[in-house]
Amino acid sequence: MARYIGPKTKIARKFGEPIYGPDKYFERKNYPPGQHGNQRRRKTSEYGVQLKEKQKAKYTYGLLEKQFRNLFKKASSKKGITGEVLLGMLESRLDNVVFRLGIAPTRAAARQLVLHRHITVDGKIVNIPSYTLKPDQVIGVREKSKSLEVINESLKNSSVQKYSWLEWDSNSMQGKFLNVPERSEIPENIKEQLIVELYSK
Structure with a gap:
């Protein structure tokens, strides 16, 4: 099964935070990867912001797209706030x-x-x-x-x-x-509402 095994610092720089834990290389290059990484970028669209948040959650918990989508469907069918239920399921x-x-x-x-x-x-x-x-x-x-x-x-x-x-x-x-932990107990910096909005389109 395909799974991301590339440079982790590159992914962390893409999201602007050390999602894989403490990273001395990330601290040294705290800007997006690529030739123009440290230049000012144009404003990201609403869709782009939502997609980035979903990708961050996927990389953080090590899930593939299909797995993540299936987990979201399960979370949607359960009682409670979908985004919080999703994070609870990831933590479980x-x-x-x-x-x-x-x-x-x-x-x-x-x-x-x-x-x-x-x-x-x-x-x-x-x-x-x-x-x-x-x-x-x-x-x-x-x-x-x-x-x-x-x-x-x-x-x-x-x-x-x-x-x-x-x-x-x-x-x-x-x-x-x-x-299953409450949302306030989960330390991950993930805006789960943006993921819900992305999949609800």
């Missing part, structure tokens, strides 16, 4: 929660860990990154994988930022997905 993905718990340094690395069968949900191996977690499900590192350097390095270097919807036990290397 297994690869995202593995990243949030600090088991992996990035969402791409979290996706790899899930695909390579290093992650369990309620004690059973789950190798589907898009698996949607339900409240009170337990996410853990498989017993055989607890000594993996990549996981231990990530846990050691993670600031163990506390998210109110997650719990982590470093001794058992297990975390719990307590609930």
Whole structure:
């Protein structure tokens, strides 16, 4: 399946913010990529602004267009504000929660860990990154994988930022997905209403 594996700093510069996390190269070149990147650009159209916001969300969470569109359709059919429901669903993905718990340094690395069968949900191996977690499900590192350097390095270097919807036990290397987070709890700088407006056209 095609997935973006190109230069991440280039994408971050395109959106004007480090969407993949701290990036020293982004800080050095905080302007759009390309030959004319640091020149003043003409005003972006309303459609352009909406499209950019959708692309930002896609790259941030590592989804392809078809996946993102399908997720939006599901969000549209649920009760609540569509944009907020969409972000809640993105945050409930297994690869995202593995990243949030600090088991992996990035969402791409979290996706790899899930695909390579290093992650369990309620004690059973789950190798589907898009698996949607339900409240009170337990996410853990498989017993055989607890000594993996990549996981231990990530846990050691993670600031163990506390998210109110997650719990982590470093001794058992297990975390719990307590609930789908509210919009105010999600730190991503995404204007979800613009995405809703784009898909509603």
